[in-house]
Amino acid sequence: MSTIKVPTMAEMIAAGETPEILFWVGCSGSFDDRAKKITKAIVRILNHVNIKFAILGSEEGCTGDPAKRAGNEFLYQMQAMQNITVMNGYNVKKIVTGCPHCFNTIKNEYPALGGNYEVVHHTQLVQELIDQGKLKVQGGEFKGKKIVFHDPCYLGRANDVYEAPRNVIEKLDVELAEMKRSKAKGLCCGAGGAQMFKEAEKGTKEVNTERAEEALALNPDVIAVGCPFCNTMMTDGVKHFNKEDKTKVLDVAELIANANDL
């Protein structure tokens, strides 16, 4: 694994360069220890194909997604307008996000507040790179393994992106298994709608336990995810059933980066 190169927007502009794409890291990808590995996997892919990209670094702030889903429209709009001011200042055109929640918010909700960008989720970018022949992938350590993909609600139902992550996984020469509740019928991991940041309401079961149980019933080697919050929830769910030795929870970006020693 080579060292990663991650310039900030400010550094690039100072050097007189314009990045092709802005990598929106997100709060989870910046601060959560598990999610940082996903962030680095995305960077390894970007470095490998020599895309000129930049991050906002300390100029990036929460998109406002959890505030908006929880009903705090004031806080959401404060965050959104700060971010839009920064990005418009840098004349940002295209963004790749490491998180479906950031993806959805910037893509669908920022335009109403003056932020108009082409936004892709990292699985879409990876597919694009493969389709353009810029990224060649092999199965590596995952070849022949059984992988089940858990649809993130904010990539799937919220934005009808079901195929990009699956197409990318299939390039790894694996057995892609489907849960009964998949794609448009996918079951939430339990984190969305700001549930990640609060105790569950009174009930009989945790949502992530329900979902992990469904995935583990297929006896997969890997539960693939495309969202850092799904990753946390599914990892906890797998641990709940003491299956962490048999079944790993990995982001699609990690599958690609690890299989190809990027």
Next chain:
Amino acid sequence: MISSIIFALLLLGASAYFTINVRNIRRNILLGKDIPLADNKGERLKTMLLVALGQQKMFSRPIPAILHLFLYTAFIITQIELIEIIVDGISGSHRIFRESLGGLYTFAISFIEILSVLAFIGTIAFLARRNLLKVPRLVMNELNGWPKLDANFILLGELTLICFIFMMNGADEVLYSKGISHATNLNDGSLGLSISKHIGPLLFGSMSDNGLHLVERIGWWGHILIVFGFLNYLPFSKHLHIVLGFPNTYFSNLKPKGEFTTLDAVTDVVAPNFDPAYVAKTDPNNPVRFGVKDVQDLTWKNLMDAYSCTECGRCTSSCPQNITGKALSPRKIMMDTRDRLEEVGKNIDKNKGTFVDDGKSLIGDYIKHEEIWACNTCNACVQECPVNIDPLAIIVEIRRYLVMEESNTRPELNNMFSNIENNGAPWQFSQADRANWVNEQ
């Protein structure tokens, strides 16, 4: 002559009462706030044709979809026969279109008969699913009382209706073969109705001529009385979806499901901090409530959603929180919204056209806080609804009210809010450290 007058009066009365109740429902729906949905007519029409007329979303669950299709097609096609019944009823004629339409007539009525048999099977299956098999989504607590009764009433009404159709047609077949039907005799020996030409003689073959005429009349009048009754039962029933399913899908949200509305009133407060030249979008002299406390704060589309709900529970059976035993049920959100709206409507009727505060509201008196705070905003309910109802929109609007008007939310969410406000992240990390991961091993 007398029967024609009775029929005309019944037709007039049934239509008038229905019109009054439809106008009430329209009035109630328009209590909601305006929302511009007049755009994209082509795509809206396409959505309506696919989702409502074409039953597109029903087929994600094939068994109930096919059973429902039997009832649905029978209902739609039967309207053709209804035209003749109304003309016959008023003019005193009998099977007035048979002679002029010829083979087409025999085909149409025969087709209706076959669909009626399928609808009969579908109805029995639906009754069984509710009362014997107890399909989970059809026996949940929120359906106790009137909703369960309502569903069974409709199904039993449909069974009776179909029985009347076959009494009417079956007896008439026997009468016709004896040459004493009131239908014009074309000397062809049989009306040629696909089902009745077989079951008519079987059931009524041994009856006297007077008996046959009586059975035929009971069938004819019974059928039309149930139709009139059904028409006027609709406005008081979950079954209104057979009408509202069409406009409700026409006015579907055409944006990505993940896109939540942007509150202009909030933008007017926030935007001037970033752009001094910003021009307000809302009238500052007319302050609005943030979010939704009661039904009048919802949009007319939210309220139409509530009247369009037939309580099938596909939403609830796909809700991750409901599946794991939480109080949230998207179906209950819709039922509560409709029930509260009905209550507000009656309040307005009673108080000569103005709403007098009754100290109640949708949140609190109907929907509990633990329902609102359980939602994952995952859109499973929105995806599932066969008539494109959006329970999530109502949940989010109520959250907005609770947070921005009452500061009444779960304490952990307040922590998350202050973290975002102070650090630009939902956790307690400094924004300055955001790129520290780059240099970490």
